[in-house]
Structure formats: C-alpha cells, structure tokens
Amino acid sequence: MVMKKNASPRRVTEEKAASAEEVRAAIDGLSEAQLIRFRRYADRKIKGLGRRGLGRDHMDLLQEAITSTLAGDRHWNKTVDFSQHLLGAMRSIASNWAKKVDLAEARLESELIYQNGEGEEVNPLASVPALNPSPERQASVKQQFEEIQKLLAGDQVALDVFGGLRAEMTGADIQGALGISKTEYETTVKRIYRRARVILG
Amino acid sequence: MEPERQNLEKELCALWDAFAESIVESSDEEVLAEAREEGEDPHETAQRVRSALRDSVKSFQKRRLYEAEQEYQRRITEIYERQHRLPAAPEQRRELLSLVFSRIPAMQAALLTAQHREFSSLTDEDIESYLKQLGELGVLDQLGEPGDKGQ
Numbered sequence: 001m002v003m004k005k006n007a008s009p010r011r012v013t014e015e016k017a018a019s020a021e022e023v024r025a026a027i028d029g030l031s032e033a034q035l036i037r038f039r040r041y042a043d044r045k046i047k048g049l050g051r052r053g054l055g056r057d058h059m060d061l062l063q064e065a066i067t068s069t070l071a072g073d074r075h076w077n078k079t080v081d082f083s084q085h086l087l088g089a090m091r092s093i094a095s096n097w098a099k100k101v102d103l104a105e106a107r108l109e110s111e112l113i114y115q116n117g118e119g120e121e122v123n124p125l126a127s128v129p130a131l132n133p134s135p136e137r138q139a140s141v142k143q144q145f146e147e148i149q150k151l152l153a154g155d156q157v158a159l160d161v162f163g164g165l166r167a168e169m170t171g172a173d174i175q176g177a178l179g180i181s182k183t184e185y186e187t188t189v190k191r192i193y194r195r196a197r198v199i200l201g
Numbered sequence: 202m203e204p205e206r207q208n209l210e211k212e213l214c215a216l217w218d219a220f221a222e223s224i225v226e227s228s229d230e231e232v233l234a235e236a237r238e239e240g241e242d243p244h245e246t247a248q249r250v251r252s253a254l255r256d257s258v259k260s261f262q263k264r265r266l267y268e269a270e271q272e273y274q275r276r277i278t279e280i281y282e283r284q285h286r287l288p289a290a291p292e293q294r295r296e297l298l299s300l301v302f303s304r305i306p307a308m309q310a311a312l313l314t315a316q317h318r319e320f321s322s323l324t325d326e327d328i329e330s331y332l333k334q335l336g337e338l339g340v341l342d343q344l345g346e347p348g349d350k351g352q
Contacts, residue, residue, distance in 0.1 A: 020258055020261065020262055023258055024255065024258050027251060027254045027255055027258070028251075028255075030251065030254075031229065031247075032233070032243050032244060032246075032247035033229030033230075033232045033233050033243075033247075034229075035246070035247040035250040035251055035254075036232050036233065036236050036241075036243055036246050036247055036250070037224055037225070037227070037229075037232045038250055038254075039246060039249075039250045040221075040224050040232070040235075040236075041221050041224050041225060044217050044218070044220045044221035044224065045217075045218070045221045047214075047217035047220075047221075048214045048215070048216075048217035048218035048220075048221055049214065050210050050211075050213065050214040051210070052214075059253055062250070062253060062254065062257070063253065063254075063256075063257040063260075066254055066257035066258060066261070067257055067260075067261050070258065070261045070262075071261070087225055138209055138210075141209045141210070141212075141213050142209060144213075145209075145212070162216075165212075165215050165216050165219050166212040166215065166216065167212075168211060168212070168215045171219065171222070186223055186226045189219050189220065189222075189223040190223050190227065190231070192220075193220045193223060194235075196216075197239070200216075200217075
C-alpha cells in the first residue's frame with residue numbers, strides 16, 4: 001500500500017463527513033496487515049516525538065485519530081481510503097503535539113529572557129543544565145548511533161541515508177543529494193530499520 | 202537544553218520518524234513478515250488494535266451521550282431555577298394559566314388537548330411547571346405582570 005503524505009484533508013463538506021456507524025464499519029473492514037501497520041506506525045511516531053510525546057503511547061495516538069475523526073476535527077472524506085485517512089490523521093496529530101511542546105518551550109524561554117543593565121539579552125535557561133535527557137541517556141543514544149553505524153559498515157547507501165536522517169534532512173532532500181530514487185531510498189530506510197531495531201529496542 | 206544534547210535527541214526522533222514513514226510505504230506482506238520477525242502474532246496484534254479502535258468509537262459515543270444528557274439537565278435546571286414572578290397562591294397561579302389559555306388557545310391545545318388532559322385535572326405542581334415553561338418561552342412576558350392578569 002502506498003500513501004501520499006497529507007492525503008487526508010482536514011476539512012470536507014458535511015455531506016462527505018463520516019458517521020460513527022460508518023467509521024465502525026470501516027474499522028471492521030480493515031485487514032490484519034493494515035491494523036498492524038497502524039500499530040507500528042503509531043509506535044514509531046510516538047518514538048519520533050521523543051520527550052515531546054509527554055508520556056503518550058501508540059494507543060493514545062490511535063485513539064486520538066479515531067476520536068478526532070468522529071468529532072469532526074479531522075473529517076474522513078469517504079473518497080479517501082479509511083486506512084490512508086487514519087495514517088494521515090496520526091501524522092497530523094503527532095505533528096501538532098510536537099509543535100505544541102516546541103511552542104510552549106519557546107514561549108516559556110522567551111518570557112524568561114530579559115535585558116541586563118547594558119542592554120544585552122540574558123537567557124537564564126542557557127546556563128541551566130537540561131533535566132531531561134540526562135547525560136546517561138545522551139551517552140546511550142550516542143553509543144546506539146555508533147553501533148548502528150558499525151552494523152551498516154560496507155553499505156554505503158545506508159550509511160549515507162543514515163547520515164542524512166541524523167542531519168534531519170527530508171526524504172526528498174536525501175534522495176536528491178544522493179541521486180537515488182524514491183524506491184531506493186525507501187528500501188534503504190527499511191534496511192536501516194531492520195539492522196537498527198535490535199539496538200534501538 | 203545544551204545544543205549537543207538536543208541534537209542527539211532530535212536525530213533519534215528524526216530516525217524514528219523516517220522509520221514510521223517507511224512502514225506506510227511497505228507492502229502488506231512486508232508488514233506481516235516484519236511483525237513475525239519481531240516475535241508478534243499478527244492475528245493477535247490485529248485483533249487487539251481492532252478492538253482498541255472499536256472501543257474508541259464506543260467511548261466517543263458514550264461521551265457524546267453523556268454531554269448531551271448533561272446539557273439537557275443543565276437547561277432543565279436553568280428553566281426551573283429561573284425566577285419567574287409567579288403568583289404565590291396556587292389559586293392565583295391556576296387563574297393565571299387559565300388566562301394564558303383564554304388569550305392563547307393554541308397553548309391550551311399544545312399543552313392539554315394534545316396530551317388528552319383536562320384543565321380541571323391539573324395538579325398545583327402541573328400548573329406551576331406549565332407556568333415556568335411558559336415563562337421560559339416568554340409567553341408570560343407578553344401578558345404583562347402576573348399580578349395584573351393582563352388588565
């Protein structure tokens with residue numbers, strides 16, 4: 001199954017909005033592979049939020065996708081496959097959760113910044129060590145990255161894609177920079193995952 | 202957060218996000234194979250997810266029902282708590298309702314005829330309840346002050 005990003009429109013006309021009965025019927029019609037894909041997608045999206053997930057788990061994301069569909073915050077346009085809609089809703093919800101934390105942190109920090117007597121901006125948070133993640137956690141992540149790199153040794157495309165992802169490049173940018181096709185990029189990311197999963201847990 | 206610490210955390214997040222998007226592009230066979238490789242029973246996992254999704258629909262509907270009931274109760278309470286200047290004595294309240302019905306026969310039809318009830322069979326509580334509802338609808342305001350009986 002292939003899905004385009006942001007395939008699920010947030011607003012559709014009322015006559016196209018789905019009822020609870022229609023959503024329930026759509027859930028009943030999902031295949032085992034689709035359901036497992038949701039669970040795995042949600043799990044990885046939550047891990048992709050890191051501490052911005054605020055302790056939520058994959059079930060929270062799945063449930064929110066259903067709830068927001070029924071509440072009309074994310075209408076399901078029935079011309080779009082329900083599976084695609086749900087994945088799009090989860091992507092959008094995860095992105096909003098991340099943005100909210102980023103904004104709150106930025107606001108908090110901006111409220112604390114002041115000008116000293118010499119007109120210079122002082123950020124009290126800049127001198128405060130972050131409580132989370134801990135140095136131990138950071139050391140662990142660093143070690144994980146090193147181990148993944150060792151496992152990818154000899155697979156130059158995988159190493160390059162891994163480097164691009166760590167540099168927070170988009171998939172399209174990585175493809176462009178490495179001159180690889182979308183299919184090759186996707187296959188490589190899956191290859192990285194299969195090798196990295198034992199390390200990342 | 203210190204830049205290096207933040208970057209490592211962000212790098213890890215970016216990696217997981219790419220892994221998430223990669224599964225969107227995976228075929229059904231790949232998804233099922235991956236689950237088996239990681240020791241999952243695909244059938245059992247799928248059932249669990251389906252059940253959780255169904256529960257979400259059920260919870261949403263229950264919450265909606267609860268909210269609707271709460272709203273109904275709130276409005277009913279509001280109607281009964283609103284201070285209408287009704288006559289103090291039951292006889293006067295009965296006279297007032299009779300006046301309303303004589304002035305607006307449609308009200309009598311709606312409240313009594315449709316329910317196959319006779320005016321004389323109404324209890325004092327019925328009368329008070331009807332007057333409060335009529336007050337809520339603004340009917341009593343059209344008649345003027347309860348005490349002056351429209352005169």
